[in-house]
Amino acid sequence: MTKIAVLGYGTVGSGVALCFDENGAQIEDSCGDKIEIKYILDLRDFPGDKHEDKVVHDFDIILNDPEVEVICETMGGIEPAFTFEKKALMSGKSVCTSNKELVAAHGPELVELAAQNNVSYLFEASVGGGIPVLRSMNDSIRHEKVDSITGILNGTTNYILTKMDQEGADFDSVLKIAQEKGYAERNPEADIEGHDACRKTAILASIMSGQFVKYEDIYTEGITKISGEDFAYARSLKMAIKLLGSCKRENGKFFAMVAPFMIPFDNSLATVNGVFNAIDVHGNMLGDVMYYGKGAGKEATASAVVADVIDIVKHKGKHIDWNLKNVEATVASKDDDVRSFFVRADEAAKDKAKELFEGLSEVSCDSVKGEFAFITSEITEKEFEAKYKELTGAKSYIRML
Ligand code: HSE
Numbered sequence: 001m002t003k004i005a006v007l008g009y010g011t012v013g014s015g016v017a018l019c020f021d022e023n024g025a026q027i028e029d030s031c032g033d034k035i036e037i038k039y040i041l042d043l044r045d046f047p048g049d050k051h052e053d054k055v056v057h058d059f060d061i062i063l064n065d066p067e068v069e070v071i072c073e074t075m076g077g078i079e080p081a082f083t084f085e086k087k088a089l090m091s092g093k094s095v096c097t098s099n100k101e102l103v104a105a106h107g108p109e110l111v112e113l114a115a116q117n118n119v120s121y122l123f124e125a126s127v128g129g130g131i132p133v134l135r136s137m138n139d140s141i142r143h144e145k146v147d148s149i150t151g152i153l154n155g156t157t158n159y160i161l162t163k164m165d166q167e168g169a170d171f172d173s174v175l176k177i178a179q180e181k182g183y184a185e186r187n188p189e190a191d192i193e194g195h196d197a198c199r200k201t202a203i204l205a206s207i208m209s210g211q212f213v214k215y216e217d218i219y220t221e222g223i224t225k226i227s228g229e230d231f232a233y234a235r236s237l238k239m240a241i242k243l244l245g246s247c248k249r250e251n252g253k254f255f256a257m258v259a260p261f262m263i264p265f266d267n268s269l270a271t272v273n274g275v276f277n278a279i280d281v282h283g284n285m286l287g288d289v290m291y292y293g294k295g296a297g298k299e300a301t302a303s304a305v306v307a308d309v310i311d312i313v314k315h316k317g318k319h320i321d322w323n324l325k326n327v328e329a330t331v332a333s334k335d336d337d338v339r340s341f342f343v344r345a346d347e348a349a350k351d352k353a354k355e356l357f358e359g360l361s362e363v364s365c366d367s368v369k370g371e372f373a374f375i376t377s378e379i380t381e382k383e384f385e386a387k388y389k390e391l392t393g394a395k396s397y398i399r400m401l
Contacts, residue, residue, distance in 0.1 A: 060344025130300030144283030201245030
């Protein structure tokens, strides 16, 4: 018998309890041990809830109970989650978490602390909700030389972009619908400005590089400037527009970025719609492998937390190691990153655009008039920025995958 505690009885924490209620037999079968939730930590009480008798308000009760071997931290945010996790690891309890903010900010340090105390620190649910991408990277494809990861990592923005595309609606009205349906937060900034995808990209980039990629080093743009006209152009090019989190090794440099991209329809990422997430990992031997599924939601995210608990129970007495050192990675400036850009400008900017962007390809679209739109040839971000600044009448641009 293994006793565990759940910190935070919100969406994910209550989902973890539900998963144990629903799938107890499968869980026991998969790890050869019975697992019981002994405590649930929350500020609130839950009268009438099936697990109300497990609720405690003082973390020390859990910390000082030697019977508790695993802690599921599903509170979110940096504090007090960081302090609780550190104390748990230092007292010989393994920790698994869905807390992307904390893993992005302190993951490598917590993995190191777990190793020092011969326990484990797992965080499958912090990226892609229920999608088993991190365990796969750490286990099934750990031998690969991964050279790129490209993912749709935020369900809210993918829902908004999908609706804008399918219904020809503008950003503000779709955001409002998303909020009404509960797909977007009342304060949607973390999602629509790309900060959430940035945290998840930082975690993936750290696992890929084996070093601590700081989220502050990742250039991040959100989707607030994408318009209905951009989708009209994209359709004429047989492309979708998606918010991508990406990292890659190229010419000896490590790049990471979060931004909206135009993606050709024949790229599988273009077909990922609504609140779903997908992550394409490219390995030198394997080629592309794509992970797809629900990137958010109570049951899916809780399923990933429970998978971590099972892994920990199966490895009792051992530290599950990650290819991840607590050493800061060097992320190259985006200035040196090379790609094509889709640009929209006033019609009057045509001649100047042709002069500045040698080899551009014109793009036309029946529903947008009075503009000159084009795709640049491959160019560094730095060169592009300089030329774009010089282009009087330039309106907007989107990167091309
Ligand atoms: N707000 C996040 C999303 C939740 O939309 O993907 C899951 O991390």
